[in-house]
Amino acid sequence: MGAVQKLATTVIVGLVALSTLVVVYLANEPHRRAAEAQEQEEAAVERGIQLFVANCVICHGPAGEGYSEPGAKGTGRIGMPLGGSTEAGIAATERNQTEDPAKRKERYDLIVKTLNNGRGLMPAFGTGAPGGALLNDEQIHELASMIQDVDWDLVYNDAVEASGGYPTFPPPPASAQPAPAPTTAPTDGGGDAAASDAVTVTSYDIYFDPKTITVPADKEVKVTLPNAGAAPHNFSIDPLKISVDINPGETQETTLTAPAGDYEYYCNVPGHKEAGMVGTMTAK
Numbered sequence: 667m668g669a670v671q672k673l674a675t676t677v678i679v680g681l682v683a684l685s686t687l688v689v690v691y692l693a694n695e696p697h698r699r700a701a702e703a704q705e706q707e708e709a710a711v712e713r714g715i716q717l718f719v720a721n722c723v724i725c726h727g728p729a730g731e732g733y734s735e736p737g738a739k740g741t742g743r744i745g746m747p748l749g750g751s752t753e754a755g756i757a758a759t760e761r762n763q764t765e766d767p768a769k770r771k772e773r774y775d776l777i778v779k780t781l782n783n784g785r786g787l788m789p790a791f792g793t794g795a796p797g798g799a800l801l802n803d804e805q806i807h808e809l810a811s812m813i814q815d816v817d818w819d820l821v822y823n824d825a826v827e828a829s830g831g832y833p834t835f836p837p838p839p840a841s842a843q844p845a846p847a848p849t850t851a852p853t854d855g856g857g858d859a860a861a862s863d864a865v866t867v868t869s870y871d872i873y874f875d876p877k878t879i880t881v882p883a884d885k886e887v888k889v890t891l892p893n894a895g896a897a898p899h900n901f902s903i904d905p906l907k908i909s910v911d912i913n914p915g916e917t918q919e920t921t922l923t924a925p926a927g928d929y930e931y932y933c934n935v936p937g938h939k940e941a942g943m944v945g946t947m948t949a950k
């Protein structure tokens with residue numbers, strides 16, 4: 667073979683090899699796209715888990731199992747079951763993670779709507795939140811994807827890890843555990859329950875302890891406000907223009923002077939008052 671022929675053969679062989687590569691690459695494109703989409707979906711679910719652990723476990727439980735007894739003090743959970751291994755949780759997972767595309771879309775829309783606007787005791791997190799959205803559209807999508815795709819065992823593991831143990835809301839620390847009788851029974855006039863010019867109201871998830879306090883009327887009273895919960899809370903008395911935010915683990919203080927009468931104190935974090943985070947202060 668002459669040099670020119672050799673060169674021509676090499677070029678032809680090279681071109682054939684190159685076009686084969688291009689064809690193989692192009693043929694693989696849909697797979698690559700699908701793999702990319704799947705990766706993005708998995709990342710969305712992963713972010714959804716983190717959002718759930720930070721915002722939702724308090725009411726919906728670490729595995730999405732929700733309340734054991736609706737609103738019961740001590741469970742601190744008022745959320746509907748979304749997942750988990752209870753009977754209601756399994757039914758919820760079946761509803762939310764259905765394979766039927768039409769039903770799946772319907773569930774997605776319902777979840778997004780509930781997250782945006784709230785529903786009943788479920789606070790609004792998105793565009794419908796009274797003080798402005800707490801979560802953006804992307805985050806709401808991530809939560810919805812997570813609810814529709816997640817293995818709830820993973821959520822449970824992350825939730826337990828985040829709170830360094832099974833996240834029960836509360837248990838109150840032993841030192842803060844109140845003797846049950848004097849705080850709730852109207853034993854006015856006797857010992858500790860008498861009007862006091864220094865009171866402590868502890869926030870838990872999601873209730874105050876005590877639920878009733880008595881203070882002297884028209885006298886300055888110091889109010890100490892520890893937050894022993896895992897969520898941010900607040901102490902508000904509207905007619906006295908008091909609103910104190912309390913981060914978890916923090917203790918705030920305020921003073922108030924109240925004319926004789928009964929006053930409602932409550933937590934202004936969305937959904938908390940409705941969940942029972944409310945009490946009565948009597949000034950006399």
Ligand code: HEC
Nearest residue numbers: 721722725744745746777780785786787788789791809937
């Ligand atoms: C203050 C407690 C509370 C918090 C916090 C909370 N939820 Fe809820 N959630 C509820 C309650 C109560 C319901 C039931 C509402 C009703 O009665 O219609 C509910 C319902 C839902 C539903 C509807 C379920 C269905 O099948 O209809 C979804 C989805 C949901 N919550 C997701 C979330 C997510 C995600 C978060 C965190 C961003 C969250 N919730 C935070 C209390 C809460």
